[in-house]
Structure formats: structure tokens, C-alpha cells
Amino acid sequence: MNQVYLQINQAAEENTLLSKEFQSRLQEMAEKYSIALLVLDRDSQVVITTSGYSELLTERLWKRVLEGKVSSQGESKYRIEEGRDTKNGPVYMECWGFLGNGTIFLMRTALTGIHDSVQFSNRFMGAIAFVAVFFCTALSYFFSSRFTRPVSELTRISERMKNLDFDAKYSCHAGNELDFLGQNINELSEILLTTISEWKAANIELKKDIKQKEEIDEQRREFLSNVSHELKTPIALIQGYA
Known part of the structure; x- marks a missing residue:
């Protein structure tokens, strides 16, 4: 999320937020990281949004800005925290604050999606580890049997020769x-x-x-x-x- 902010802030400072090239790149980032983005100008007009719930995001953005945790003049121009729309609602990772051209923004992504991705990754890695262990065990058995089978046969032959x-x-x-x-x-x-x-x-x-x-x-x-x-x-x- 921090990397996405840096790219959006650079586009704001270069006044290329509305360029087709940046809009295309922004759409790719939004789909890749499952991010909902809202940018408002000084008149609280929507400049950019990647979500169909701009009114909800606008209300959430102003609520965050009014908390006073960020400032357009200070060093803390943006902040990243977890948050909920309602007490029992889903948990989001939110990034909000000021861009270089004075506009305000809010980015958010559902942590449930991240948790699902982490769980999927863990299950996938577990499956990969299981396959790797099984494959290594099979290889070990194959190579060990290639060594022990001749030794066992030589032992059997020597026993018969002894008799x-x-x-x-x-x-x-x-x-x-x-x-x-x-x-x-x-x-x-x-x-x-x-x-x-x-x-x-x-x-x-x-x-x-x-x-x-x-x-x-x-x-x-x-x-x-x-x-x-x-x-x-x-x-x-x-x-x-x-």
C-alpha cells in the first residue's frame, strides 16, 4: 500500500492523475492489490475513484481527515491503519492523507481478502512442501534400494557359499x-x-x-x-x- 501511495503522490505532483497512462496503471494496481481508491479536490469533488461506493468512501475519508492524525503541511502527510465502517463490520487496511497537489485521498483493502490470500498461500506452500517431502522420500527410497538390494543379494550369495x-x-x-x-x-x-x-x-x-x-x-x-x-x-x- 505504501508503494501505491508513492506512485499516486508522484502522479499528483506531476499533474498526471487523469492521464490515460496513469489511469491504466492505477486500474492495474487496484486489481492487483484489491484496493479501493478515492481522491477528492479542495472542493470535496471526486477526482479519481476505483470504487462504486464513492459516497461511503467520501464519508470515511473526511472522518479520517478530521481525526487530525495527518497534515498537509507537516511531515505526517499520510497514515496507514486498520479500521471498520461499523463496530462488527469487516476490517480494512486504510491509507489516507494529503497528496503533493493538496488533494486528499483514501485507499483501503479488506483484510479478509489478505487473510484468505495468506491462508491460500499457506495451504499452497504446505501442499508444495508435502509433495517435496514425498518426492524426496521416494528418491531416497529409490536410491537407497539401489544400494541395499545388491548388498542384500551379495549377503544371500555369501551365506549360500558358506554352506x-x-x-x-x-x-x-x-x-x-x-x-x-x-x-x-x-x-x-x-x-x-x-x-x-x-x-x-x-x-x-x-x-x-x-x-x-x-x-x-x-x-x-x-x-x-x-x-x-x-x-x-x-x-x-x-x-x-x-
């Missing part, structure tokens, strides 16, 4: 360090599987060799036992004749 299950393979292909680790684990799994298979085959061969050796030893013992038995009979006969 000598080498069928599980890492399958993510994001091209990051975790993928390189997963590829190394896959290669390690293949190497361990091959090595353990070779050990199993060698162990089977070793068991076969041990079993074959045991069978040969058993056959040797049986042979020695038979030979010993066969030799005992001739020796006993010889000893009997002797």
Missing part, C-alpha cells in the same frame, strides 16, 4: 563397485566349485587306492597263512620220523 552351495550367482548390472564385487564373487564361486570338485574326485581315487591296497594286504595275509599251513604238515612228518 557350499555355489549355484547362486550375482545378477545386477549397474556397472558400479558392487557389480565388480559381485562379478568377483561369481568367479570365486566358480573357482571354489571347480577346486572342490577336483578334491572330491581325488578323494574318490584315493579311497579306491586305499581299498585296493587293503585288498592286496588281505590277499597277502591269506597267502602267507595258506603257505604256512602247507609247510607245517611236511615239517611235522619229518619230525615224527626223526
